[in-house]
Amino acid sequence: xxxxxxxxxxxxxxxxxxxxxxxxxxxxxxxxxxxxxxxxxxxxxxxxxxxxxxxxxxxxxxxxxxxxxxxxxxxxxxxxxxxxxxxxxxxxxxxxxxxxxxxxxxxxxxxxxxxxxxxxxxxxxxxxxxxxxxxxxxxxxxxxxxxxxxxxxxxxxxxxxxxxxxxxxxxxxxxxxxxxxxxxxxxxxxxxxxxxxxxxxxxxxxxxxxxxxxxxxxxxxxxxxxxxxxxxxxxxxxxxxxxxxxxxxxxxxxxxxxxxxxxxxxxxxxxxxxxxxxxxxxxxxxxxxxxxxxxxxxxxxxxxxxxxxxxxxxxxxxxxxxxxxxxxxxxxxxxxxxxx
Amino acid sequence: xxxxxxxxxxxxxxxxxxxxxxxxxxxxxxxxxxxxxxxxxxxxxxxxxxxxxxxxxxxxxxxxxxxxxxxxxxxxxxxxxxxxxxxxxxxxxxxxxxxxxxxxxxxxxxxxxxxxxxxxxxxxxxxxxxxxxxxxxxxxxxxxxxxxxxxxxxxxxxxxxxxxxxxxxxxxxxxxxxxxxxxxxxxxxxxxxxxxxxxxxxxxxxxxxxxxxxxxxxxxxxxxxxxxxxxxxxxxxxxxxxxxxxxxxxxxxxxxxxxxxxxxxxxxxxxxxxxxxxxxxxxxxxxxxxxxxxxxxxxxxxxxxxxxxxxxxxxxxxxxxxxxxxxxxxxxxxxxxxxxxxxxxxxxxxxxxxxxxxxxxxxxxxxxxxxxxx
Numbered sequence: 048x049x050x051x052x053x054x055x056x057x058x059x060x061x062x063x064x065x066x067x068x069x070x071x072x073x074x075x076x077x078x079x080x081x082x083x084x085x086x087x088x089x090x091x092x093x094x095x096x097x098x099x100x101x102x103x104x105x106x107x108x109x110x111x112x113x114x115x116x117x118x119x120x121x122x123x124x125x126x127x128x129x130x131x132x133x134x135x136x137x138x139x140x141x142x143x144x145x146x147x148x149x150x151x152x153x154x155x156x157x158x159x160x161x162x163x164x165x166x167x168x169x170x171x172x173x174x175x176x177x178x179x180x181x182x183x184x185x186x187x188x189x190x191x192x193x194x195x196x197x198x199x200x201x202x203x204x205x206x207x208x209x210x211x212x213x214x215x216x217x218x219x220x221x222x223x224x225x226x227x228x229x230x231x232x233x234x235x236x237x238x239x240x241x242x243x244x245x246x247x248x249x250x251x252x253x254x255x256x257x258x259x260x261x262x263x264x265x266x267x268x269x270x271x272x273x274x275x276x277x278x279x280x281x282x283x284x285x286x287x288x289x290x291x292x293x294x295x296x297x298x299x300x301x302x303x304x305x306x307x308x309x310x311x312x313x314x315x316x317x318x319x320x321x322x323x324x325x326x327x328x329x330x331x332x333x334x335x336x337x338x339x340x341x342x343x344x345x346x347x348x349x350x351x352x353x354x355x356x357x358x359x360x361x362x363x364x365x366x367x368x369x370x371x372x373x374x375x376x377x378x379x380x381x382x383x384x385x386x387x
Numbered sequence: 388x389x390x391x392x393x394x395x396x397x398x399x400x401x402x403x404x405x406x407x408x409x410x411x412x413x414x415x416x417x418x419x420x421x422x423x424x425x426x427x428x429x430x431x432x433x434x435x436x437x438x439x440x441x442x443x444x445x446x447x448x449x450x451x452x453x454x455x456x457x458x459x460x461x462x463x464x465x466x467x468x469x470x471x472x473x474x475x476x477x478x479x480x481x482x483x484x485x486x487x488x489x490x491x492x493x494x495x496x497x498x499x500x501x502x503x504x505x506x507x508x509x510x511x512x513x514x515x516x517x518x519x520x521x522x523x524x525x526x527x528x529x530x531x532x533x534x535x536x537x538x539x540x541x542x543x544x545x546x547x548x549x550x551x552x553x554x555x556x557x558x559x560x561x562x563x564x565x566x567x568x569x570x571x572x573x574x575x576x577x578x579x580x581x582x583x584x585x586x587x588x589x590x591x592x593x594x595x596x597x598x599x600x601x602x603x604x605x606x607x608x609x610x611x612x613x614x615x616x617x618x619x620x621x622x623x624x625x626x627x628x629x630x631x632x633x634x635x636x637x638x639x640x641x642x643x644x645x646x647x648x649x650x651x652x653x654x655x656x657x658x659x660x661x662x663x664x665x666x667x668x669x670x671x672x673x674x675x676x677x678x679x680x681x682x683x684x685x686x687x688x689x690x691x692x693x694x695x696x697x698x699x700x701x702x703x704x705x706x707x708x709x710x711x712x713x714x715x716x717x718x719x720x721x722x723x724x725x726x727x728x729x730x731x732x733x734x735x736x737x738x739x740x741x742x743x744x745x746x747x748x749x750x751x752x753x754x755x756x757x758x759x760x761x
Binding site: 206210222363 | 401404405408409412416420545546548549550551553554557558560561565572678679681682685686689690697698700701704705708710719722723726727730
């Protein structure tokens with residue numbers, strides 16, 4: 048019988064864990080839908096998420112509901128007295144599957160899918176950035192110890208005593224002008240990378256602590272001493288002998304961090320310091336409906352559009368639950384000996 | 388006892404260090420960001436200022452001294468709770484070359500202290516409701532792991548995590564405040580009823596004028612009922628899951644079996660033998676989540692129109708393109724102190740609950756998923 052590596056064994060355990068494997072598949076579907084769904088829907092429905100359809104909202108600026116056929120015109124017809132009139136007969140209609148996003152009359156479905164891409168990008172980039180910082184700082188602090196460790200530890204503890212959200216709000220307003228404009232076409236909307244860098248920088252303290260604590264116990268292990276004895280350099284010990292032990296806990300952390308970052312993005316949009324409101328993200332979709340820190344919207348029966356809350360919220364809910372369950376499953380699969 | 392005492396002395400020293408370090412970071416950040424505080428003195432935006440006018444403004448704001456002097460002066464005064472006055476609201480106004488007396492800025496302390504009372508009411512009351520719901524539900528789920536009711540509780544609680552506090556708060560406010568009129572729609576009422584303002588002799592009011600000032604415990608609680616409920620729903624999932632895990636672990640311990648063997652009722656087993664163990668984890672979690680709670684209260688204060696410290700902090704740190712240094716330092720001081728004192732109180736409670744406290748490093752777990760809501 049062939050020897051199986053820990054990764055193969057872990058994968059087998061993960062596949063046997065029904066709920067976690069289902070969550071993994073759901074997560075894959077969400078990622079695929081967000082990556083390609085917007086483009087496919089644009090192709091099928093013959094309109095995109097940026098075009099403004101004046102007939103997709105009524106005289107009270109109430110957006111049309113889900114599954115509505117909207118006149119396929121991007122300009123209004125004005126009658127002789129200057130009022131907006133109904134479009135003439137024979138104008139083609141186009142289908143708004145999830146309704147419109149507000150007074151401007153953009154397609155909610157396509158904005159939801161495009162917004163999901165931006166939200167996931169922010170979540171994943173930020174987690175990756177935080178991991179990169181955390182690995183470097185944590186390794187230095189945990190492996191070499193001494194004064195550097197004390198300084199990093201004190202600094203981390205100080206920063207963590209202050210609410211993360213206030214740091215992010217402050218940094219978004221005063222520091223982000225440099226990173227705001229980074230973007231790459233429609234795939235990576237401008238502002239997303241800047242926000243990801245800020246979130247990553249201020250959440251990097253958790254992986255730093257995670258790496259440091261594990262290295263503190265691992266660095267006295269016999270296999271490290273053995274490697275040092277045969278002449279391995281510090282870099283080699285860290286890379287070849289210590290890193291593989293960190294990977295499981297970092298994967299677990301990263302999955303939860305992506306979920307957390309998606310929620311942080313929503314929060315930043317609500318304070319009005321996230322990406323530009325015209326760029327769809329799940330946060331900016333919700334903020335379009337409910338207003339921001341400076342102008343919260345309350346109940347307005349004239350423009351009551353529950354689906355604009357329900358669709359982004361369900362999208363966030365499914366993603367966060369799936370990420371949490373995957374993280375739990377990975378932990379159980381790779382570290383079955385650890386207590387729950 | 389001496390060990391416990393030295394433990395607390397160390398914690399207090401560490402707390403003071405944290406506050407000073409945060410103030411230093413705030414001071415350095417202020418000077419690292421390019422800003423021109425002269426706008427607080429010459430409120431006419433965009434006008435051309437002469438060199439003399441700029442230096443006069445800097446002298447007036449007290450920023451013409453060496454930075455190190457300013458640091459000790461500003462941080463020293465804030466540490467003594469002497470917050471002084473904002474830069475905002477002072478200055479020449481539109482009278483550019485006025486030689487008259489300059490108007491002083493707005494005093495900081497009264498406004499921040501009233502905000503602190505609001506945020507404290509919100510967070511303490513919310514935490515009470517979290518425990519009120521989470522302890523029974525978590526114990527129930529933990530003693531029936533894997534059952535349908537366990538799964539239902541966990542799933543329903545998880546929904547609270549994924550709803551953003553602002554959305555949840557505005558939905559509750561729209562439903563119960565605006566639509567059903569069960570609760571007041573927004574605003575805050577102080578717990579202690581304020582005195583009627585002094586009415587000058589000779590002024591009469593038309594008959595039927597009521598002088599009802601909002602205040603007292605009933606007004607206070609009814610205005611905060613929805614914010615508390617929202618707060619509780621947000622943090623419920625976390626605490627239910629933790630109590631559930633702790634109860635499920637503890638139920639297999641030998642001393643629980645012993646208690647059952649002695650004929651203790653199931654309720655007594657849970658209350659006397661299982662829950663005290665869970666309370667340690669709850670305390671640890673509360674300590675970690677204090678700064679998260681401040682982040683959440685930004686949204687709750689926004690959604691329910693409460694004039695609290697958290698939203699004041701957002702305005703001070705992000706409201707203007709030019710930062711108001713005295714206000715920023717005061718806000719940073721109060722918020723860091725809030726977290727530090729909260730952690731100290733948790734440690735104190737820990738020492739009461741757990742006789743082993745203070746013998747080793749305080750155990751701190753990893754940050755939870757709901758940390759992101761903040």
